[in-house]
Amino acid sequence: MRPGTFSKLAILGTLLLVLAVVPLVLPSPFHLRVATLVWINATAALGLALLIGLAGQVSLGHAGFMGIGAYATALGPKHLGLDPLSSMALGIFAAALLALLVGRPILRLKGHYLAVATLGLGILVHLVIVSEVPVTGGPDGIQLPHVELLGRRVTGPELWYWITGTGVVLAAWLALNLEDSSTGRALRALHDSEIAASVVGVDVARHKLVVFVIAAVYAALAGGLFALFNRFVTPDVAGFLRSIELVTMVVIGGMGSILGAVVGAALLTVLPQALTVFHEYEHAVLGLLIVLFMVFLRQGIVPGLAGRVVRRRSA
Amino acid sequence: MNRRPLLLGVVSAALFATSGAVRAADAIKIGSFLSVTGPASFLGDPEKRTLELYVEKINAAGGVLGRELELVIYDDGGDANNARTFATRLVESDKVVAVVGGTTTATTLAAIPVLEDAQIPFISLAGGIEIIEPTKPFTFKTPHTDRMACEKIFEDVKKRGLAKVGLISSTAGFGASMRNQCLTVAPARGIEIVADERYAAGDTDTTPQLNKIRGSGAEAIVNADFGQGPAIVTRNVRQLGIDIPLYQSHGVASKSFIELAGAAAEGVRLPAAAMLVPDQLPDDDPQKTVVLDYRAAYESSQNQPVSTFGGHAYDGLMLLVQAIQKAGSTDGVKVRDALRETKGFVGTGGVVNLSATDHMGLDLSAFRMLEIRNGTWQLLY
Amino acid sequence: MAEFVQLLFAGLTTGAVYALVALGFTLIFQASEVVNFAQGEFVMLGGMVTVFAYNAGVPLPLAALLAVVVAAATGTLLHSLAIAPAKGATVVTLIIVTIGASILIRGLAQIIFDKQFHALPAFSGDEPLRVFGAAILPQSLWVLGGSGTIVLGLWLFMERTLLGKAVRATAANRLAAELVGIDTRLVLTLAFAVSAAIGAVGGILVTPITLTSYAVGTLLALKGFAAAMLGGIGNPVGAVVGGLVLGLLEAFAAGWISSTYKDGVAFLVILLVLFALPQGLLGRAAVGRV
Numbered sequence: 012m013r014p015g016t017f018s019k020l021a022i023l024g025t026l027l028l029v030l031a032v033v034p035l036v037l038p039s040p041f042h043l044r045v046a047t048l049v050w051i052n053a054t055a056a057l058g059l060a061l062l063i064g065l066a067g068q069v070s071l072g073h074a075g076f077m078g079i080g081a082y083a084t085a086l087g088p089k090h091l092g093l094d095p096l097s098s099m100a101l102g103i104f105a106a107a108l109l110a111l112l113v114g115r116p117i118l119r120l121k122g123h124y125l126a127v128a129t130l131g132l133g134i135l136v137h138l139v140i141v142s143e144v145p146v147t148g149g150p151d152g153i154q155l156p157h158v159e160l161l162g163r164r165v166t167g168p169e170l171w172y173w174i175t176g177t178g179v180v181l182a183a184w185l186a187l188n189l190e191d192s193s194t195g196r197a198l199r200a201l202h203d204s205e206i207a208a209s210v211v212g213v214d215v216a217r218h219k220l221v222v223f224v225i226a227a228v229y230a231a232l233a234g235g236l237f238a239l240f241n242r243f244v245t246p247d248v249a250g251f252l253r254s255i256e257l258v259t260m261v262v263i264g265g266m267g268s269i270l271g272a273v274v275g276a277a278l279l280t281v282l283p284q285a286l287t288v289f290h291e292y293e294h295a296v297l298g299l300l301i302v303l304f305m306v307f308l309r310q311g312i313v314p315g316l317a318g319r320v321v322r323r324r325s326a
Numbered sequence: 327m328n329r330r331p332l333l334l335g336v337v338s339a340a341l342f343a344t345s346g347a348v349r350a351a352d353a354i355k356i357g358s359f360l361s362v363t364g365p366a367s368f369l370g371d372p373e374k375r376t377l378e379l380y381v382e383k384i385n386a387a388g389g390v391l392g393r394e395l396e397l398v399i400y401d402d403g404g405d406a407n408n409a410r411t412f413a414t415r416l417v418e419s420d421k422v423v424a425v426v427g428g429t430t431t432a433t434t435l436a437a438i439p440v441l442e443d444a445q446i447p448f449i450s451l452a453g454g455i456e457i458i459e460p461t462k463p464f465t466f467k468t469p470h471t472d473r474m475a476c477e478k479i480f481e482d483v484k485k486r487g488l489a490k491v492g493l494i495s496s497t498a499g500f501g502a503s504m505r506n507q508c509l510t511v512a513p514a515r516g517i518e519i520v521a522d523e524r525y526a527a528g529d530t531d532t533t534p535q536l537n538k539i540r541g542s543g544a545e546a547i548v549n550a551d552f553g554q555g556p557a558i559v560t561r562n563v564r565q566l567g568i569d570i571p572l573y574q575s576h577g578v579a580s581k582s583f584i585e586l587a588g589a590a591a592e593g594v595r596l597p598a599a600a601m602l603v604p605d606q607l608p609d610d611d612p613q614k615t616v617v618l619d620y621r622a623a624y625e626s627s628q629n630q631p632v633s634t635f636g637g638h639a640y641d642g643l644m645l646l647v648q649a650i651q652k653a654g655s656t657d658g659v660k661v662r663d664a665l666r667e668t669k670g671f672v673g674t675g676g677v678v679n680l681s682a683t684d685h686m687g688l689d690l691s692a693f694r695m696l697e698i699r700n701g702t703w704q705l706l707y
Numbered sequence: 708m709a710e711f712v713q714l715l716f717a718g719l720t721t722g723a724v725y726a727l728v729a730l731g732f733t734l735i736f737q738a739s740e741v742v743n744f745a746q747g748e749f750v751m752l753g754g755m756v757t758v759f760a761y762n763a764g765v766p767l768p769l770a771a772l773l774a775v776v777v778a779a780a781t782g783t784l785l786h787s788l789a790i791a792p793a794k795g796a797t798v799v800t801l802i803i804v805t806i807g808a809s810i811l812i813r814g815l816a817q818i819i820f821d822k823q824f825h826a827l828p829a830f831s832g833d834e835p836l837r838v839f840g841a842a843i844l845p846q847s848l849w850v851l852g853g854s855g856t857i858v859l860g861l862w863l864f865m866e867r868t869l870l871g872k873a874v875r876a877t878a879a880n881r882l883a884a885e886l887v888g889i890d891t892r893l894v895l896t897l898a899f900a901v902s903a904a905i906g907a908v909g910g911i912l913v914t915p916i917t918l919t920s921y922a923v924g925t926l927l928a929l930k931g932f933a934a935a936m937l938g939g940i941g942n943p944v945g946a947v948v949g950g951l952v953l954g955l956l957e958a959f960a961a962g963w964i965s966s967t968y969k970d971g972v973a974f975l976v977i978l979l980v981l982f983a984l985p986q987g988l989l990g991r992a993a994v995g996r997v
């Protein structure tokens with residue numbers, strides 16, 4: 012085990028504990044809504060954490076995949092008469108397909124060139140959603156019908172809290188297994204040195220593509236869940252600022268840390284709510300906090316704090 | 327590992343601290359979520375200033391039903407998802423009795439289900455017609471709709487004996503929504519849209535689009551947008567030497583448009599509320615005193631020119647206060663019923679007559695047609 | 708012909724600003740490997756400080772100078788308070804630092820200034836010049852000429868002065884530069900200050916045409932970054948070419964293809980260029996930094 016990481020069980024146990032405790036401490040529908048948004052953002056951030064942390068590839072257009080998941084879920088019922096759940100499945104499939112198609116040429120690019128290519132991809136998705144008003148509803152957004160399962164409406168903040176919370180635990184469990192698998196080891200090798208990895212026979216391009224598709228699936232799942240829970244989506248869900256926010260979640264929580272992605276998502280989702288006490292200074296304070304976190308815990312919150320604890324113990 | 331509960335504790339303390347900050351126990355809490363920052367800050371900022379200014383004034387004059395008003399405002403940054411979260415927070419944590427807010431159509435639409443479920447009267451400050459069509463039990467709005475703006479403009483185009491219009495709009499919320507409405511109502515008004523050009527929010531040059539409009543045989547240009555875009559379009563029209571009539575929308579209705587567009591603004595026409603020309607209204611115009619008073623109050627305290635956007639917030643707040651007084655209660659259903667009985671309310675946007683089926687209560691007469699002459703607004707009719 | 712010239716100048720004027728932002732990106736990247744997403748905020752500061760100083764009665768040239776100084780000071784602070792303390796952090800971490808800094812600068816600007824849009828008077832009047840039937844604003848010539856002067860000045864500085872050579876040495880190999888006695892920290896600070904000043908000049912030059920507000924930086928950072936990558940990051944000539952090409956792409960796409968999808972066309976071309984030339988138009992040959 013690398014320093015700064017926890018065992019699989021400890022991570023899943025922590026997540027389950029938090030999942031169980033939050034509704035006891037913060038029972039109001041507002042708090043549950045914020046918590047649900049944390050779980051949804053965490054799901055998307057987890058995928059991106061695999062891409063950034065494990066494969067060392069940065070995507071600045073990841074919200075585009077969230078947008079595909081969200082809008083597929085919204086548009087299926089409206090235009091194709093599908094039920095929202097199968098529309099969401101279609102959306103996830105569409106996102107995976109897109110990632111698969113563009114992944115190969117895009118992932119040939121390195122570092123910042125990859126960043127700008129993914130940025131362009133995200134902007135294209137956002138542009139289509141904003142512009143095709145008759146289909147997508149344009150900037151004013153689009154409403155979704157209620158989800159029905161076995162003839163019953165899936166509604167209420169508490170129920171959605173548990174659905175999205177379960178989702179994030181499953182997503183984390185899959186991500187942890189992926190890290191431990193042979194693919195994970197190959198990806199880590201790739202992160203450390205691509206040339207060395209290819210020399211010892213790791214199929215670099217294929218592994219990168221696999222993790223890119225997985226990250227897209229996570230994002231589309233998050234987008235779909237968001238659409239179902241919120242029952243209203245606007246193009247913001249696919250916007251450039253959302254993409255930046257997702258990357259910030261991963262980096263601030265700790266690149267390469269599964270728990271970090273969840274902590275980062277929680278921080279960036281809850282902070283804007285907590286910072287309203289600063290009134291017009293809230294944006295300045297948010298920016299300052301991001302800088303401070305990155306300067307003082309440059310590995311990210313989870314690995315950074317864990318590293319300090321370890322150092323103190325050994326001292 | 328033990329950081330999670332700690333973090334959670336800090337966060338929940340922060341959340342409780344904000345929601346628990348109740349001043350007078352019996353204050354009437356009015357909530358608001360506005361796009362004070364972000365792309366619509368041009369609208370949201372004067373709305374926020376107006377609400378704060380008038381809540382203070384109302385409290386200084388003894389409050390409502392003998393109780394103080396307490397205003398809770400959140401900045402949604404123009405993001406519909408934030409707006410929904412803040413609407414939930416207003417309902418659940420702040421326990422407001424009514425909401426006056428929602429700067430854009432998207433943020434308003436996102437919040438409607440939350441406020442409708444909680445049966446809380448909601449007066450939106452956004453233009454989109456879908457806010458009140460179909461009528462929702464607790465949702466009202468004060469601004470004129472984009473459709474009315476299109477109709478008023480097309481009416482004027484016809485009066486000039488013209489019929490071919492080149493449309494140029496922003497792809498952002500307001501522009502996209504008005505473009506849609508203009509495309510919809512054009513045929514019925516005998517208008518042919520010969521060009522339909524668009525630009526992205528933040529674009530700094532529209533000469534390529536205007537060049538196309540020039541080549542399309544358009545006899546008039548209509549620009550649907552607010553903020554920086556219309557000033558750039560207006561300057562570009564003059565730069566290209568295009569000398570057909572240019573119409574802006576009610577989205578530019580503030581003095582800063584004339585400052586930004588400069589000499590290029592001469593001759594531009596737009597439909598707008600009486601707010602911009604209170605001095606030119608005849609003395610028997612019911613809106614005259616209301617608008618003059620609002621302008622004096624806003625400009626003396628805020629150190630910036632009035633816009634109709636702040637006026638929408640004024641109208642919303644006053645409608646609500648009047649309804650609470652009439653209902654003699656802060657009960658959501660009673661206030662809603664009182665709102666629906668509003669007749670002949672004189673606001674900055676026009677004379678408002680609400681009913682169970684009309685939750686805006688304005689007709690085309692609320693729009694005046696203005697032309698910019700010598701760097702100021704001239705009331706045409 | 709008239710239409711072509713019109714679109715050409717529209718594209719070049721917009722592109723010149725992208726080029727200046729891209730140049731700022733490049734300069735900082737060369738010296739420190741940091742991709743500075745706060746670059747757009749310097750353009751904003753250039754415009755906003757000039758506007759507010761000018762409206763307060765300061766003569767325009769002096770107001771512009773003040774704006775450049777404020778921006779350069781902000782750039783210096785950004786380096787010494789945020790970038791230097793995070794020395795040794797990964798590239799992505801540094802990107803997030805600059806994003807946080809840009810949120811902070813924007814957040815302060817909306818309080819110190821306001822949330823309205825502002826204009827400046829054009830330097831040489833508003834009367835358009837007629838060129839082959841196209842109408843060109845005199846201010847466009849200011850933007851093009853000003854940008855050209857900056858590019859030339861920067862080139863002379865890099866090639867001809869000792870300090871410029873120190874910057875290039877630091878960019879090429881920081882350790883070696885330190886060994887031969889170059890104060891690399893000073894060089895880095897200088898790179899941030901000069902980048903900020905370049906951005907500010909761009910902001911001052913275009914404000915009479917494009918208007919400005921506290922929030923204009925985000926979009927410029929995005930477009931400038933795309934331009935820098937299109938040209939090939941780390942190459943000043945590439946930055947200028949990338950900026951101009953991006954501006955021209957947007958203008959001609961809007962005029963000839965679809966104004967709705969003009970940004971889409973621009974990014975599609977960027978994607979295709981990168982697929983064919985993974986290092987950008989004028990980027991260095993592939994040197995994998997491990």
